[in-house]
Amino acid sequence: MIACRTVNEADLPAAARIINESYENFPTRTTFSAWGLSHTLVPQYGLDLPRSFVAEVDGEIAGVLLLAIDDDARQSFVFGWNVPPRFHRLRVGFELEKCYTRQHLELGVRTSWAFVAHFRRAHRYRAVRFRETRPLYCLDLPAPPPAADPGIEVRSCTLAELEPHYRADPPAEPAPWIQRWRQIARCGPLPAWRMALAWRGTKVVGWGIWRAELFLTVVQALRFREPAAGRALLAAAGGPHGRPLHLPYLPAGEPLYGLLLELGAATALEYREIRRDFHAA
Numbered sequence: 595m596i597a598c599r600t601v602n603e604a605d606l607p608a609a610a611r612i613i614n615e616s617y618e619n620f621p622t623r624t625t626f627s628a629w630g631l632s633h634t635l636v637p638q639y640g641l642d643l644p645r646s647f648v649a650e651v652d653g654e655i656a657g658v659l660l661l662a663i664d665d666d667a668r669q670s671f672v673f674g675w676n677v678p679p680r681f682h683r684l685r686v687g688f689e690l691e692k693c694y695t696r697q698h699l700e701l702g703v704r705t706s707w708a709f710v711a712h713f714r715r716a717h718r719y720r721a722v723r724f725r726e727t728r729p730l731y732c733l734d735l736p737a738p739p740p741a742a743d744p745g746i747e748v749r750s751c752t753l754a755e756l757e758p759h760y761r762a763d764p765p766a767e768p769a770p771w772i773q774r775w776r777q778i779a780r781c782g783p784l785p786a787w788r789m790a791l792a793w794r795g796t797k798v799v800g801w802g803i804w805r806a807e808l809f810l811t812v813v814q815a816l817r818f819r820e821p822a823a824g825r826a827l828l829a830a831a832g833g834p835h836g837r838p839l840h841l842p843y844l845p846a847g848e849p850l851y852g853l854l855l856e857l858g859a860a861t862a863l864e865y866r867e868i869r870r871d872f873h874a875a
Contacts, residue, residue: 596689601646601658606631608655609648615678635660638781641673647693649677649686657686659694663703664776670698672708675718687718695722698872706872709843709865716868724868728845733859735839738832743822747793748830751801753782756789759801763817765848778803781814790830792823799823804831810838816850824853843867 601609606628613626635641640662649657657677663670672694677687698706709730710716716724741748760775781787781803792800800818804811811831818824831839843865844851 596649596651596656596684596686598647598649598689598693601643601648601660603632603643605648605655605658609658609660612655612658612678613674613676615680616676635673638784639673639777640664640671640780645697647690649690651681651684651686656681656684657690659690661694663701665701668702668704670703670706672706675708677718691718691722695872704872706870708868710868711863711865719868719870722870724870727867727869730843730845730865730867731851731861732840732842732863732865733844733851733854734862735828735841735854735857735859737858738828738836738839739825739857741826741829743826745794746799746822746826748790748826749793751789751791753779753789755791756782756801756803759791759798760817763801763819765815765817778815781805787814788831790827792818792827794820794823800827802827802831804839806833806837810840813839813841816841818849818853821849821853824850825857828853828857 610626610628610631631641636643641660642662645663646661647659648655657675659675660673661670662673675687675690677690697703706724708719708724710719756778757775760778764775782789786805786807787803788806789803790801791798792802799820800816800823802813802816804813804816811833813828813831816824816827816831818827828839831837840862841850841854841859844854845867
């Protein structure tokens with residue numbers, strides 16, 4: 595018998611196990627942990643545990659559907675809809691989807707977003723009318739460029755100082771969920787995150803936000819009005835020792851994407867941004 599309910603903190607170890615089992619054949623393995631879910635997805639990206647779901651089969655957690663919901667925008671993001679292969683034939687994913695659909699209709703959610711690596715093989719999403727909107731690329735830049743233009747100065751800034759420049763030059767729409775201001779605002783106060791503005795004289799010509807990890811720096815979002823500012827921000831993100839950079843979920847039409855290819859960045863993964871629209875009754 596399959597029973598679905600909302601997620602609580604005590605479910606995170608089992609949720610991490612389920613995610614790892616479901617990604618066994620994924621081309622790039624990332625091991626998830628309960629600590630990572632609670633300390634990364636919850637505070638930084640808005641994972642909403644009380645609005646996410648687990649499915650149990652005879653008391654064992656057999657599937658998870660992890661969500662973030664923006665009530666003001668009436669949109670959601672599906673962080674993961676995971677069922678390990680050993681439970682595929684039991685319609686666990688179908689039961690999770692019923693909870694998700696009923697919840698979204700009750701809350702008045704209009705659009706739900708997700709990223710998938712292989713949309714043609716993402717039968718679960720296609721079956722419930724998700725459609726592909728555009729490709730997104732995760733790029734790796736092994737060696738950040740030197741900041742060659744002495745007229746560009748990169749200075750650290752606060753979240754409040756960054757916000758007006760984000761508002762004036764936001765990521766391309768429809769922006770991936772994790773690059774929206776709501777998510778950047780979550781990251782800003784966290785100690786690991788750094789924000790910066792690129793200045794040419796008294797004019798701001800770019801901005802960026804990034805997080806230094808053990809062996810590389812993850813660039814959350816970066817915008818520039820001239821290529822020299824983009825190069826300077828990438829150099830600042832790499833730090834004095836030129837740490838490798840990872841830049842997730844970039845659309846091909848973005849100026850940053852073109853600059854990274856020019857600098858020799860390699861594609862680590864290619865995703866598809868997908869969406870499902872809910873129509874009011």
